[in-house]
Structures are given as structure tokens and as C-alpha cells.
Amino acid sequence: MALPSLSLSLQFGDLKDAARHRAALPRHTVIRCIRHALEADAEITVRIVDADEGQALNREYRGKDYATNVLTFDYAIEPVVMADLVLCAPVVAREAKEQKKTLAAHYAHLLVHGTLHAQGWDHETGEADAEAMEAREIEILAGLGIKNPY
Template identity: 80%
Template sequence: MALPELSLSLQFARFDGVARHRAALPRHRVARCIRHALALPGELAVRIVDADEGRRLNREFRGKDYATNVLTFDYAASPVVMADLVLCAPVVAREAKELRVTLAAHYAHLLVHGTLHAQGWDHETGEADAQAMEARETAILAGLGIADPYRGR
């Protein structure tokens, strides 16, 4: 099965330690994660930010005054998925360490997670939706050779 086409913009803010995050996110790996999660062609921008920018965006757009791991700004789901994914590097790094997974594996999970959000998947609308989204993420990640991020939770 052919994967959907993807137009990708990958951006890194300037922050201490950005080189580690660039190394974990080569463009081809980011594109592969997103394309495996897309049901239709996509135009996505992925931006890796520091805690200040992550917190500001979460506060302005979600009313939550803390930096979160991934924010999805979805603009269209059909006929082309159009979205911005903003990942907060310090949060992702902390979570990867706590979960005892590689930084690259955790980024892969969050890229898939954010891409599913861009297509209307939502884990905050009820237990059945959360289970369906987790199952979809797990299947996509397995296809990418990444272990189930929900195992043991």
C-alpha cells in the first residue's frame, strides 16, 4: 500500500541543546512517522520549541498555563490534511527519560499522536475514543518498529 503524499516543513527554534533534538529528528524520519499516520495527503509543519514558546502557545490556544509535549493546530482534514504540530523539546526529553525510551522513539509517538489529532482523532472525548486512538497509535508505531508506548500503563 502506497503512503499518502506529504509536504513537510520541519523547523527548530533556537534553544540550548537543540542539536540533540535535531539528531533525533532527521527529516526523513519525521516524514516517515507522519506519512504512516496519514489517511490522506498532507501539508504539515512541525516545529520544535523550547519551554517558553510551548507554554505560551498552550496558554494562548488551550488556556492551560504549562508547556505540553505536543500541540496540534488543525486547519483541514480533507481532501488534504493541513496542520501545524508544535513539540516542546524539554517536555519531550523529560517524558522520554521518565518512560525509559529513546528520544527518537518518543518523538515518533508524538508525531503520530499529533497527526491523528489533525485528522479528527481525539482521546479526550471519552474512554472509547481514547482506547481507539491508542490502538491506532500502537498499530502505526508497530509498523515503524517502535514498541507500544502504552504497554504497562
């Protein structure tokens, strides 16, 4: 079965330790992670930001005044998935260290997570939805050679 097509814009904000984050997110890896999570063709922008930008976006769009690991801005699901995924580099790095994961593996998980959100998956609507989304993430990540992140 062919994977959906993806038009990707990969952007890096003004980051401390930018080389480390760029090394963990080569374009071909970002494309692979997202395409494996897609159920339809997509146009997605992935932006890697610092804590200030991440906090400002989370505050403005979700009313939560802290930087979070990934924000998904979904604009369309059909006929083409259109979304922006914003990943906060310092939060991702801190979580990877706390969870004893590689930075690349944690980014892969969050790319899959954000891509599922862009397609309507939601873990905040109830326990059954959260369990279904986690199971789907685990399945996709296993297909990418990444162990269960939970």
C-alpha cells in the first residue's frame, strides 16, 4: 500500500543549540514520520521553535501560559490534510532526557502525535479516545522502528 503524498515545509526558529535539533530532524526523517501517520495526502508545515515562541502560541491559541511540546493547527482534513505542527525544542529536549529517550525518537513520537491531531484524533475527549490514539501512535511508531513511547 502506497503512503499518502506530503508537501512539507520544515522551519527552524531562532534556537539555542539549533545544530542538535536539526541533526535530530533531517527532512527525510520528518517526511517519513508524518507520512506513516497520514491517512490522506497532506500539506504540512513543521516549525521548531524556542520556549518564548512556543509559550506565546500556546497562550494565544489555547489560553495556556506555558510552552508545550507540540501544538497542532489543523485547517482542513479533506480532501487534503492541511496543518501546521509547532514543536518547542527546549520542551522536547527536556522531556526526552526525563523519559530517557533519544531526541530523535521523541521528535518522531511528537510528529506522529501532531499528525494524528491534524486528522481529527483527540486524546482530550475521553479515556476511550485517549486509549485509541495511544494505540495508533504505538502502532505507527513500531512501523518506524521506534519502541512504545508510553
